[in-house]
Amino acid sequence: MISRRGTDPRGRSRPYDSGVVTQPGPADDDGSQPAPPASRRSWRRTALLSALALGLCGLAVAAAGFASQVLPRRFSAAQQRQIEAWELAKRWRALPEGTIFPATVSYHLPGYALDGGQGLSLRGRRLGVSTAVRCPKGAGPAAAQILDRYGCTAVLRATYADSTGSLVATVGVAVLSGSAGAAVAGRKLASSGPGDQVGTVRSAPVPGTLASRFDDAQRQLSWGTHTGPYVILTTVGYADGRPRVRVAADSYLSAEMTALDVGLTDAVADVLGKPPATPVCPGAPGC
Numbered sequence: 503m504i505s506r507r508g509t510d511p512r513g514r515s516r517p518y519d520s521g522v523v524t525q526p527g528p529a530d531d532d533g534s535q536p537a538p539p540a541s542r543r544s545w546r547r548t549a550l551l552s553a554l555a556l557g558l559c560g561l562a563v564a565a566a567g568f569a570s571q572v573l574p575r576r577f578s579a580a581q582q583r584q585i586e587a588w589e590l591a592k593r594w595r596a597l598p599e600g601t602i603f604p605a606t607v608s609y610h611l612p613g614y615a616l617d618g619g620q621g622l623s624l625r626g627r628r629l630g631v632s633t634a635v636r637c638p639k640g641a642g643p644a645a646a647q648i649l650d651r652y653g654c655t656a657v658l659r660a661t662y663a664d665s666t667g668s669l670v671a672t673v674g675v676a677v678l679s680g681s682a683g684a685a686v687a688g689r690k691l692a693s694s695g696p697g698d699q700v701g702t703v704r705s706a707p708v709p710g711t712l713a714s715r716f717d718d719a720q721r722q723l724s725w726g727t728h729t730g731p732y733v734i735l736t737t738v739g740y741a742d743g744r745p746r747v748r749v750a751a752d753s754y755l756s757a758e759m760t761a762l763d764v765g766l767t768d769a770v771a772d773v774l775g776k777p778p779a780t781p782v783c784p785g786a787p788g789c
Contacts, residue, residue: 590730606626608623608765626665628662629708632661634658635657640658641657652678654687655678658675669758671763672705673736688727691735692727712741715741724737727767736763736767738759
């Protein structure tokens with residue numbers, strides 16, 4: 503077999519290459535693309551991180567918006583106080599008369615009225631509830647003048663008998679325009695002790711009961727307080743219709759009348775002035 507050979511420049515024979523001859527490139531050329539500059543790589547990394555941060559911010563904003571639509575709304579402290587004031591102000595219309603004026607009321611006769619001891623717990627019973635009237639018809643002239651000055655709109659009244667059936671009392675609720683006015687009016691009407699007729703509610707007789715003859719001339723002692731937008735006044739007298747007499751000389755009668763007045767006032771104030779529950783939004787959008 504014959505082999506094709508050639509000679510190199512020194513005259514030595516060498517085999518012919520039957521493959522493709524390529525021209526060698528520069529000594530450092532390995533056939534790959536040149537690497538991008540370091541500044542361009544840094545810019546791309548910064549852009550990628552910025553885009554990621556913006557995406558996360560957008561996701562957080564979207565999540566907050568979704569949560570505001572789903573989670574319960576929170577009222578500010580000022581809004582809570584306003585809602586609570588509305589709740590108190592509507593009670594005289596919203597609550598049944600039997601709730602405002604309970605069927606029975608407990609009161610306590612102090613021990614000193616019984617010549618010592620621990621005192622005595624008694625109960626008054628409701629004889630009737632009168633229709634709401636305007637302030638001049640529900641309170642005495644002097645009291646009505648003060649109440650009207652602070653926005654009195656109505657007076658509610660109910661009449662009770664004591665445990666023995668010898669005393670009757672009328673408790674009245676004057677509805678004022680706001681708590682601040684009621685506080686001022688209440689202080690002006692309240693006395694240092696029972697008996698000041700300036701704060702007297704007009705008596706409300708109840709036909710066919712022990713209080714059928716209870717009118718203004720029979721009022722013996724009176725008492726008053728305030729809660730929320732309400733001024734609460736009471737007056738007590740004898741069930742037999744006797745006119746006003748000086749009861750201070752009889753410590754027992756004075757103490758029982760005072761106890762009945764205070765018991766009725768506190769019972770009604772506890773209902774109308776009970777702190778409302780903290781207002782909570784149900785959570786629906788726009789609630």
